[in-house]
Amino acid sequence: MDSTVPDSLQTAAPRGESPELDEKRLSHSDEDSPHTPDFPTKVDWVDDPDNAQNWKLAKRVFHTIVPTLIAFVTTLASSIYTPGRSEVQVEFGVSTTVAILPFSFYTLGLAFGPLIASPCSENFGRRAVYFVCTPIFGLFILGSGFSKSIASLTVCRFFAGCFGSPALSVGNATLSDIWAPHERAIPMAILVCAPFLGPTLGPLIGGFVAADKGWRWTQWVTLFFTAAFLSPAFFMSETYRKQILKKRAKRQQRADGGAALRRTETVASHASRAAQSTRALLMNTIGRPVHMLVTEPIIGLFSLYVAFIFAMQYAFFAAFPWVFSTAYGFDLRQQGLTFLGLGVGCVVGFATICASNRLVDAPRAARWREANAQQQLEAGVRAGARGRAAASPPPEFALSIAYPGSLLLPAALFLFAWTARPSIHWIVPIVAETLFGAANLLIFMACTLYLMNTYGPAYGASAMAACSLLRYVLGAVFPLFILQMYEALGTGWATSLLGFVSVGMAGLPWGFVRWGGWLREKSGYPCEG
Structure with missing residues (x-):
């Protein structure tokens, strides 16, 4: 597999020069140009007051929370529809599979939106993407609530997903602008919780709203959240x-x-x-994430792992109501409450990440910096990605939280598979949900940190867009067949099948500890590790 980056996919530099050389220009001060003695031709960005990493802590926290809130409402909108699916099916006279299409097409929109928005953030800045995309997202959500046919509902939700998705991938890039690699664990954990808490709480909120007000109000409640969470974004500054x-x-x-x-x-x-250059812009915005997904083994492998566990979560939004209504006779509101297990799992996963960062990762990074003090000093006078990499611990440090997650995930699936039955109390499969939610977050967080620490601000948004593409494509496809699979195989074997696949993928984080450095050396894109 050829990982060489085509010229059209690299951000343009003068002919004969490389992007790494451009990094040198932006990273270190130098003597003034002899032709312009009053103006430096190089910028010492490390100490620049406009560098987002030099902002006051309160400002950096604010710029972490706002993308998190927008990402939360974007993912909340995906699953808040599912409790009203039966009502949509009756109102429009369609089959169960067709009634799921508005949910799947929204998820599909989440896949394709970052292909354009994320590289655009690398060309026009992060702030512009938030301001352009999020209001349009709200308009399509409004249109979804007023839809008079299943076709218009599906189309509106697809475009809502497209314009809501940038908050997910650009949010990661925003945090990489604000926080240094050794500071990113907690902020990234906060942001990463959004794509898990949002769709987890969606069926809970949607269950009560759909039962009392009808399915259309699930869309309008989403619009209220959007208006509330977008307002603070007007006070954001550019971070790129x-x-x-x-x-x-x-x-x-x-x-x-x-x-x-x-x-x-x-x-x-x-x-x-x-x-x-219009052609270069189009290649950067669309071609680069796809090229990275296909040619970069780091992105391809981690994207496949994350996409599988994420698709399982989205499939469970359709499967769990069937499981608990069949095994325990739960009504619409009770079915929504079962998703609290996933929500608690997210909280447990977040607490585990915080504890690991404080007790394991931070001391480990401090020992690494102490042992490599001379190397860091030399890196201070070197420019570009290689210099920054020498001053930071290797990206593999971020994978420590994936080790327990990779083992916990199949255990949770097998526990759910063989305990979700009338003879066993419903709390046991709920506990299995909690373990699944925690494992899901640990793996996703580790993979996100690894990709951002590897590709940095310059290509990190495109790397996350590539990851989002595969993640949400599978998330859109899985719900279309998951009910048929559960009805045909039963809860035990259907969930066990997913468990067997997760066992096969569990060794991926462990393998990168051994071969991650070698893969970065072979990368066709500048890596920071």
Whole structure:
């Protein structure tokens, strides 16, 4: 498999120069240009006050919470529809599979939206993507609530997913702008909880809303959440380095009557140069994530693992109501309450991540930095991704929380498979849900940290877009056949089949500890590890 990056997928640099050289221009101060002695041609970004990592803690926390809230409502919208599926089926006179399509097509929209939005954030900044996409998301949710046919409902929810999805992938990139690699564990854990708590609480909220007000109100409640959570975003600042430097150069150009643009050409990012070419922009926005997914083994393998566990969660939104209504006779509200097990699992997983970061990861990273103090000092005078990598622990440090998760996941599936039956109290499969939710979050968090720490701010958003593509495509497909599979095989063997697949994939995090460094060396994209 050829992992060489085509020129059209690299952010453009002057002919004969590499993006890594551009990184050097942006990372370290140097002597002033002899032609422009009053203006530095290199920027010491590490100590720059506009660097988001130098902001006050309160401001960085604010810029962590806002993307998390938007990501929460985006994923809440995916599953809040499911309790009203039966009502939709009756109102529009369609089959069960067709009634699931608005749920699956929304999830499909979550897959394709980041292909454009994430690389656009690398060209135009993170803030612009939030402001353009989220209001349009709200408009399509509004249209979903007023839909008069299953076709219009499906189309509106598909485009709602497309425009809501950037908060998921761009949010990861925003946090990589704000927090240094050794600081990212807790902020990333907060953000990563959103794609799990959102769809977990969706059936709970939707169950009560659909029972009292009807399925249309599940869409309008989502709109209320969107309006409330988008409002704080108006106070956000741009976090992406290259966009900040681009705007700074433009301000200086206006102040100097145009001369500054020529003098500050070296601080203009290669991403902004790519934006000048329509063809290059299209290749960056659509081609790069797909190319990374196909040619980068790191992204391909982790995306497959995360996509499988994520698709299982989305499949369970359709399967759990059937399981608990069949085995225990639960009504609509009670079926929604069963998803509390997944929610508690997310909380347990988050607490485990925090404890691991404090008791294991942080001391381990401190010991690494102490043992590699001289190497870090040398990295301080080197530019680019390789210099930053030498000053940070290897990305494999982030995989420690995936080890228990990879073992807990199949155990939870087998426990649910053979305890969800009338002869065993319903609390036991709920406990299995909790273990599944915790394992799911641990694995997802580890994979997200690994990808962001490996590809950094420059390509991290595209890496997450590639991961999101496969994740949500499978998440859209699984619910379409999961009910038929459970009806044909029964709860025991249907869930066990998923458990056997998870056993086969459990060794992936362990394998990257051994071969991760070798794969990064073979990568066609600049890696920071």
